[in-house]
Amino acid sequence: MKKTALYNKHVELGAKMVPFAGYQMPVQYLGVNAEHINVRDNVGVFDVSHMGEFIVSGEKALNLIQKISSNDASKLFPGRAQYSYLPNDNGGVVDDLIIYMINEVKYLLVVNASNIEKDWNWINKHNDVGAELENISDQMSLLAVQGPKAVDLLQELTKIDLNEIKFYHFVEGEIAGIDNVIISATGYTGSGGFELYVNNNVAERLWDEILKAGVPFNIEPAGLAARDTLRLEMGYCLYGNDIDDKTSPISAGLGWVTKFTKSFVGDQILKNQKENGVDKKLVAFKLLDRGIPRKGYLIVDENQNEIGIVTSGTMGPSVKLSIGLGYVKSEFSSLGSTIYLSIRNKSIAAEIVKLPFFKP
Secondary structure (H helix, E strand, O other): OEEOOOHHHHHHOOOEEEEEOOEEEEEEOOOHHHHHHHHHHOEEEEEOOOOEEEEEEOOOHHHHHHHHOOOOHHHOOOOEEEEEEEEOOOOOEEEEEEEEEEEOOEEEEEEOHHHHHHHHHHHHHOOOOOOEEEEOHHHEEEEEEEOOOHHHHHHOOOOOOHHHOOOOEEEEEEEOOEEEEEEEOOOOOOOOEEEEEEEHHHHHHHHHHHHHHOHHHOEEEEOHHHHHHHHHHHOOOOEOOOEOOOOOOOOOOOHHHOOOOOOOOOHHHHHHHHHHOOOEEEEEEEEOOOOOOOOOOEEEOOOOOEEEEEEEEEEEOOOOEEEEEEEEEHHHOOOOOEEEEEEOOEEEEEEEEOOOOOOO
16 A cells, blocks of 8 residues: 555554555544535645656657546646546546646646556557657645635745636645645535645645644644545536546546547547437436445336436535435436435435536
């Protein structure tokens, strides 16, 4: 098992450590609900240094990115980030990722921890244009400072006007006396904040400075479990649950980052799906009766016919509802429709609702 540069900090804080994507990661500190609510109300800091980072550079960098990703990276400019995914040859998803344009000939790709090797091999396999590739995953740490008080907290540590950084924009600069930090207005919680990319050798220092400056703002460290409940309340896809190599991004509702104004890997299959429709769709639902939905639970109609499967589910600490995501046959996917979950041999009614579950 690998350890992030902040492993010792988590142990000192009494975090419960678990294996995740090849790393020993903190799943919780105070408890999932307490950490979740604190991010919604105040500010939390997550260690997400297990994520993967690739540099794509050179004159052909954009050519390669356009070929392997679904979104239109030609719309980027230095200081702008973009959500996208890597389509495969069969209408599925290799991974979802964020693409950062550093300058005209340099991009940063941030991928999921469990897919680092797979993504790296996939991108290299398609690099027939001569772009330069570097895997810097083992050199970088990533801290996510999330919550409504994140801006005020981090402003204490930098001269950069953080209010000027719009959503999905970023700057490189100094924070907490550390140079060359990528300060990105991105996150996976829906409560605002920043993600900070630094070299491993200064990660502990940055962590300590954030926690110290965060005392007046009620900062608490948060683990992967709270990160999952926060993202689910927003309806954000999790790779391995809601999307994977066999799920259609069109079915998953990722048509908005699928741009057919260019050519990319597997585009014809996805274009056909977009034009002709798909047989199942990812929907959001809330339970109408008692129960908690979990990944793998069957979804049935009123006559107990199987119509789909749950991909993510929880009791939402902020919304105080049992909520989930799942794929159902398209004819059952309309908003307001009633579906049923098979939970311990019982049929539990649920209503299909519009995302996000949590509205700030």
